[in-house]
Amino acid sequence: MEKQSSNLATQLIEGLCSFLRRCICAILSAGSLPRHVAFIMDGNRRYAKKEGLLEGDGHRVGFTALMNMLKYCYEMNVKYVTVYAFSIENFKRRPEEVQSTMQLIQEKIESLLEKESIVNQYGVRVHFIGNLKLLSKPVRLAAERAMNATAHNSTATLAICIAYTSTDEITNSVEEACKVKMDELGGNEIDSKELHIDVADVEKHMYMAVAPDPDIIIRSSGETRLSNFLLWQSASSLLYSPRALWPEIGFYHLVRAILDFQRNVTSLETKLKQS
Amino acid sequence: MLDMDFVHLATFLRWIESKALDLGDRMQKGYKRIWSSGDLGLYLLWLIMHLIVSIWYFAVDLVNSLESYLISSGFMKQYKDLDISKVRYLAVVLDSEEALDTMKVLELLRWLTVMGLRNVCLYDPEGVLKRSKDALSLWLRSEGANGDALVKQKYLNLEVISFTDGKHAVAKAANFLLKKHYVNADAEVPELTESDMADALAEIGYAAPEPDLMLIYGPVRCHLGFPAWRLRYTEIVHMGPLKSMKYGALIKAIRRYTMVRQNYGT
Secondary structure, three states, X not given: OHHHHHHHHHHHHHHHHHXXXXXXXXXXXXXXXXXXXXXXXXXXXXHHHHHOOOHHHHXXXXXXXXXXXXXXXXHOOOOEEXXXXXXXXXXHOOHHHHHHHHHHHHHHXXXXXOOOOHHHHHOEEEEEEOOHHHOOHHHHHHHHHHHHHOOOOOOEEEEEEEEEXXXXXXXXXXXXXXXXXXXXXXXXXXXXXXXXXXXXXXXXXXXXXXXXXXXXXXXXXXXXXXXXXXXXXXXXXXXXXXXXXXXXXXXXXXXXXXXXXXXXXXXXXXXXXXX | OHHHHHHHHHHHHHHHHHHHHHHHHHHHHHHHHHHHOOOHHHHHXXXXXXXHHHHHHHHHHHHHHHHHHXXXXXXXXXXXXXXXXXXXXXXXXXOHHHHOOHHHHHHHHHHHHHHOXXXXXXXXXXXXXXXXXXXXXXXXXHHHHHOOHHHHOOOOEEEEEOHHHOHHHHHHHHHHHHHHHOOOOXXXXXXXXXXHHHHHHXXXXXXXXXXXXXXXXXXXXXXOOOOHHHOOOOEEEEEEOHHHOOHHHHHHHHHHHHXXXXXXXX
């Protein structure tokens, strides 16, 4: 009896929160909304330490926070969301930590393909962005399966950056641009004065060419650096660094970021036109 | 002493006036939008939400201004000892419109020199600062020469860049690599590594250090296209508009940087 009433109370509170969220979304949509929001999910390990959890559990709670943030973004009609899940630099961590993080990532990728997952609920197409060759075979296969399974979705896009750094992305796209140009030129002499490859050629081969440039980049835990994330694409992005650790992030922070974006959208748009 | 206080008070009052005018401007724009759309109630609520945010930022600005005044007047003891050597390379990103105010830029450079910084990189997207670089260097050198022997030793290593030093530099490096590695279609080309890219950028004259700290003077916290290759682990701090820059805020930003501990991914 008590359990039933506490369930009812939880449901009522959740219903109320959902209603309030929809009200705030409706009000915010009176102004321009961002098309693409990116998240740097920083602070899982610090959260685990703070709450006295095991290190891996920090990442699990972080995953729940991610699912919530995705839900809020898609409710707000943000069409593109990008998240920084695992950097190439993170491979330098202790092998046991890397192994357990990879296992968690594989488990969560597989959960995305389930029927009730957020991906199917909102018609999300999933892209895995990064140097996937650096991943172990089971993780890479799971990622490819997820990409194939969601390829037909077109309502929204989720880009998960895994084994990614911006400098690696730029290097890779320069390499691809060179290869394509070589094929085009077909062994003819290269005129050193002529610019065979321009900025548009390089941008065409970026891993992140699947989405427009981000409007807002949110990094949790209050750190103010980009840590090799979307350095090329963030030329006109608003950078927002709330002090909350990633598992503590919520709807309020998204609203704050969007309000900041709306305050500055005219000046950001002029910068976009110039670049 | 009394004159200085009067000047500070006048500047402060002028700043309050500009903020009030800004708020009035925003409200007027919002009011126009309400009448041009159908959904009156929603726009009204949106406007109220933004009004609350604007009041909040106004209050925060007020507190920050007070804090800056206290810091630069030397009342806050913890800001007295600043380990400036931790900032090996400083980048300053300026909104191109604000960069037109060369006198303000010069004042900022003067403050940085006084604080003991030696290597500064100025960036603005449109290249406005490149046009005033000669004037800035000349002024700085003349000030150094006019001062006493101690001041003469303080020189500033100034680098001035713009948007073309970012994405276009990478495109030029791509062309350089195309010629170097891919010209010979027979040879098996090894996979391009990040150090190859870094070497290519250096060969064509775009090798420059990565800044430790970046200060953004402009309306938005946005790096406006600063060269991506140099931005990996740079701490990015938004300082507000250039016209309302404060010495105390500069000290606070640098001190906060010296307290940061980076993991670099590990």
